[in-house]
Amino acid sequence: xxxxxxxxxxxxxxxxxxxxxxxxxxxxxxxVNAPMYRGFEQILQGKNPHDALVYVPRICGICSVSQSVACxxxxxxxxxxAPPPNGQHxxxxxxxxxxxxxxxxxxxxxxxxxxxxxxxxxxxxxxxxLRRFAPQTGEQTRAAIAARQRWFTLLGTLAGKWPHTQSVExxxxxxxxxxxxxxxxxxKVREFRSFLERELFAAPLxxxxxLDSEQALWDWHAQDPWRGDFRLFLSMVQSAGLASLGSGPGxxxxxxxxxxxxxxxxxxxxxxxxxxxxxxxxxxxGIREDATHAWLSDAAGPxxxxxxxxxxxxxxxxxxxxxxxxxxxxxxxxxGAIARQLAAAHPLVLDAVRxxxxxxxxxxxxxVLELARVVPMMENWLRQLQPNAPxxxxxxxxxxxxxxxxxxxxxxxxxxxxxxxxxxxANYQIVAPTTWNFSPRDKAGTAGALEQALxxxxxxxxEATPVSVQHIVRSFDPxxxxxxx
Amino acid sequence: xxxPAFNVLWLQSGGCGGCSMxxxxxxxxxxxxxxxxxxxxxLWHPSLSLESGHELIGLLEQIVSxxxxxxxxxxxxxxxxxxxxSGRFHVLAGTGIPMIHWVRQLAAQARHVVAxxxxxxxxxxxxxxxxxxxxxxxQYEDDRPGGLLGSEFRSASGLPVINIxxxxxxxxxxIDSLMALASETLGDADLDTLGRPRFYADxxxxxxxxxxxxxxYKASAEKPSDLGCMMEHRGCKGTQxxxxxxxxxxxxxxxxxxxxxxxxxxxxxxxxEPGHPFHETPKFAGIPIxxxxxxxxxxxxxxxxxxxxxxxxxxxxxxVADHLVVAPLARKTRLK
Numbered sequence: 027x028x029x030x031x032x033x034x035x036x037x038x039x040x041x042x043x044x045x046x047x048x049x050x051x052x053x054x055x056x057x058v059n060a061p062m063y064r065g066f067e068q069i070l071q072g073k074n075p076h077d078a079l080v081y082v083p084r085i086c087g088i089c090s091v092s093q094s095v096a097c098x099x100x101x102x103x104x105x106x107x108a109p110p111p112n113g114q115h116x117x118x119x120x121x122x123x124x125x126x127x128x129x130x131x132x133x134x135x136x137x138x139x140x141x142x143x144x145x146x147x148x149x150x151x152x153x154x155x156l157r158r159f160a161p162q163t164g165e166q167t168r169a170a171i172a173a174r175q176r177w178f179t180l181l182g183t184l185a186g187k188w189p190h191t192q193s194v195e196x197x198x199x200x201x202x203x204x205x206x207x208x209x210x211x212x213x214k215v216r217e218f219r220s221f222l223e224r225e226l227f228a229a230p231l232x233x234x235x236x237l238d239s240e241q242a243l244w245d246w247h248a249q250d251p252w253r254g255d256f257r258l259f260l261s262m263v264q265s266a267g268l269a270s271l272g273s274g275p276g277x278x279x280x281x282x283x284x285x286x287x288x289x290x291x292x293x294x295x296x297x298x299x300x301x302x303x304x305x306x307x308x309x310x311x312g313i314r315e316d317a318t319h320a321w322l323s324d325a326a327g328p329x330x331x332x333x334x335x336x337x338x339x340x341x342x343x344x345x346x347x348x349x350x351x352x353x354x355x356x357x358x359x360x361x362g363a364i365a366r367q368l369a370a371a372h373p374l375v376l377d378a379v380r381x382x383x384x385x386x387x388x389x390x391x392x393x394v395l396e397l398a399r400v401v402p403m404m405e406n407w408l409r410q411l412q413p414n415a416p417x418x419x420x421x422x423x424x425x426x427x428x429x430x431x432x433x434x435x436x437x438x439x440x441x442x443x444x445x446x447x448x449x450x451x452a453n454y455q456i457v458a459p460t461t462w463n464f465s466p467r468d469k470a471g472t473a474g475a476l477e478q479a480l481x482x483x484x485x486x487x488x489e490a491t492p493v494s495v496q497h498i499v500r501s502f503d504p505x506x507x508x509x510x511x
Numbered sequence: 512x513x514x515p516a517f518n519v520l521w522l523q524s525g526g527c528g529g530c531s532m533x534x535x536x537x538x539x540x541x542x543x544x545x546x547x548x549x550x551x552x553x554l555w556h557p558s559l560s561l562e563s564g565h566e567l568i569g570l571l572e573q574i575v576s577x578x579x580x581x582x583x584x585x586x587x588x589x590x591x592x593x594x595x596x597s598g599r600f601h602v603l604a605g606t607g608i609p610m611i612h613w614v615r616q617l618a619a620q621a622r623h624v625v626a627x628x629x630x631x632x633x634x635x636x637x638x639x640x641x642x643x644x645x646x647x648x649x650q651y652e653d654d655r656p657g658g659l660l661g662s663e664f665r666s667a668s669g670l671p672v673i674n675i676x677x678x679x680x681x682x683x684x685x686i687d688s689l690m691a692l693a694s695e696t697l698g699d700a701d702l703d704t705l706g707r708p709r710f711y712a713d714x715x716x717x718x719x720x721x722x723x724x725x726x727x728y729k730a731s732a733e734k735p736s737d738l739g740c741m742m743e744h745r746g747c748k749g750t751q752x753x754x755x756x757x758x759x760x761x762x763x764x765x766x767x768x769x770x771x772x773x774x775x776x777x778x779x780x781x782x783x784e785p786g787h788p789f790h791e792t793p794k795f796a797g798i799p800i801x802x803x804x805x806x807x808x809x810x811x812x813x814x815x816x817x818x819x820x821x822x823x824x825x826x827x828x829x830x831v832a833d834h835l836v837v838a839p840l841a842r843k844t845r846l847k
Contacts, residue, residue, distance in 0.1 A: 037557075064600075064637050069642075074788040176763075193772055200735040201771040418833065491565055
């Protein structure tokens with residue numbers, strides 16, 4: 027057996043290190059380390075609860091709106107208020123803008139460049155991969171950055187700036203939209219739709235969202251296997267074996283995405299179990315964070331976030347990361363676009379996951395599918411804005427009590443738990459998507475989702491940073507700064 | 512013969528990565544082409560490079576040993592000195608070496624050292640609250656000179672650390688700074704007393720604020736989403752804060768005040784601990800404590816009370832509404 031220390035990973039958000047035990051060319055065991063700690067949960071102690079809306083977006087520069095939305099929902103639940111319909115719709119548009127930008131960034135800037143590596147030089151698509159996805163020079167990489175820049179102008183209008191807006195409030199949005207602005211916003215969404223339909227899919231979004239089985243997907247692919255960047259990816263899935271690479275734990279969590287003013291979600295909530303192929307209702311009271319293998323105090327044992335403690339303990343034996351190990355009813359969970367699309371029962375993702383499980387292929391598939399599904403929803407929410415109706419209700423003083431804010435970031439389920447006492451934050455705990463996915467082992471020694479997914483990965487002779495490991499790690503679209511906050 | 516490329520290495524430590532994500536929003540149709548045309552070569556960037564793991568470590572070692580020329584070391588995020596000065600709150604993955612040691616070694620080789628964002632400049636939000644990680648900036652700890660590299664530090668160019676402060680920093684501030692460095696047109700006189708490039712730090716956020724008419728009449732917003740001036744009640748510091756946010760807009764057409772929320776002074780040292788709730792204006796005897804720095808207080812109070820008594824009904828009513836409730840009259844003014 028040999029041991030390999032892999033890091034720093036790039037094209038993930040933040041710093042990441044993975045320790046691999048390798049036997050006979052396969053990973054037998056993996057340990058995932060988030061090697062940086064900042065201590066937001068400590069920084070927030072004693073603050074005015076409303077100030078959390080300034081601090082928490084700064085947990086993460088790639089999904090700051092997600093952090094804001096979870097915080098705003100936690101404060102709204104603490105204060106017993108709800109945004110008016112305009113505030114709800116605009117918040118959804120802001121969150122969706124960021125989530126889709128993250129999906130786009132992941133596909134073009136973070137994930138696809140690995141297929142330009144020399145290890146794939148013999149593949150028939152390698153020259154095409156270089157032409158499209160070579161970092162800094164690839165045609166599609168550059169086009170995607172330009173599309174992303176234009177896309178974020180939506181948040182210039184709605185959020186003042188991105189990242190780190192403060193326009194997301196517990197009571198809605200501070201930025202009312204005028205009638206003429208709404209027309210311009212719709213035009214910008216159409217511009218992005220056009221990029222996706224021309225470059226990524228080379229097909230109408232409705233054709234993609236209408237694919238109702240894996241067979242339908244491959245039939246469409248076979249019509250013109252390299253036309254559009256998504257179909258080129260599908261060609262790589264076949265030849266690089268991505269459909270069987272990186273199997274996760276088979277339990278998928280979604281808190282529900284894009285709540286609607288009348289109640290309910292655009293993408294529903296729940297825990298989807300591969301073992302039964304069915305969706306179970308969500309019970310967040312069963313969440314516990316286990317800090318056995320984190321450089322954090324675990325004297326009090328695994329705790330629900332309302333009672334969570336985050337205190338560094340850097341010389342702890344057996345610890346190997348700053349990340350706690352969250353568990354739902356004691357079990358390891360995977361979260362992300364794949365979990366949302368399973369909870370939302372999209373037939374293509376259901377079919378693909380039933381065949382392959384959660385793998386590099388199905389994770390990317392679900393993410394790309396969301397690009398196609400959410401853009402038309404955004405058009406719909408913008409059309410529903412009532413220009414002269416309120417966008418925000420004032421916040422109360424947030425003096426006493428407990429608030430819970432659950433949201434879906436691009437990378438999966440994000441939860442904030444706040445406890446206020448005498449007008450101050452007595453406790454604030456955050457469980458981010460990559461906290462779930464890149465969890466270390468728990469007290470029982472059970473490996474986290476990525477740790478499980480890496481077991482069995484192929485390590486070719488001489489590889490110091492194995493390409494299969496890179497595909498698996500990046501298929502989760504990890505965000506390390508969120509993970510350890 | 513063309514000049515050799517201006518080599519830039521970009522590393523992240525105790526921050527959120529938001530300055531990198533902001534950078535990609537730079538106002539250009541071809542981000543990488545824009546840099547290349549300016550002669551800028553990204554040796555490595557965490558979000559934009561192919562090289563991972565051992566490939567990057569090899570590059571860092573080559574820079575430290577002087578084999579690869581480093582023209583600008585860009586550091587994003589604060590420097591985490593804790594616990595107990597060990598730097599173990601951020602050990603660079605794959606190396607077993609604390610990031611602060613890497614930064615010290617690389618800074619010693621760099622022609623320019625650039626702090627990208629308020630974390631790298633002053634410590635920023637990471638140094639908030641109890642500052643659990645003992646976070647600081649490259650050459651400042653809030654407004655106190657020192658930081659990781661010390662107040663005497665000068666890079667090979669002779670300049671101190673260039674503080675492109677902001678949370679996040681504006682992509683234009685970064686691109687313009689790098690282009691000026693690459694063309695050797697940024698010197699000591701182009702930095703303000705806190706090491707910030709003066710092309711944006713000699714402006715105030717207040718300049719170009721679309722709420723100016725409300726400011727003139729002290730017609731003030733009272734709750735989030737109100738249209739009025741946010742200085743009197745909502746904590747806005749735009750009249751005192753150095754940055755061109757309302758003339759060089761964000762993401763096409765935004766700014767904090769245009770987005771309906773207060774300027775929290777994110778380009779200024781120590782902004783993370785204002786000593787009051789961010790969304791409330793601290794006052795003494797009903798008068799905001801933080802007045803424009805170059806205006807005598809008595810004059811401000813006198814002018815404010817005069818302008819309040821002269822506020823048009825339209826401005827007074829719109830200030831506390833979330834959309835125009837009274838439009839300006841349309842009538843012939845016989846302007847000549």
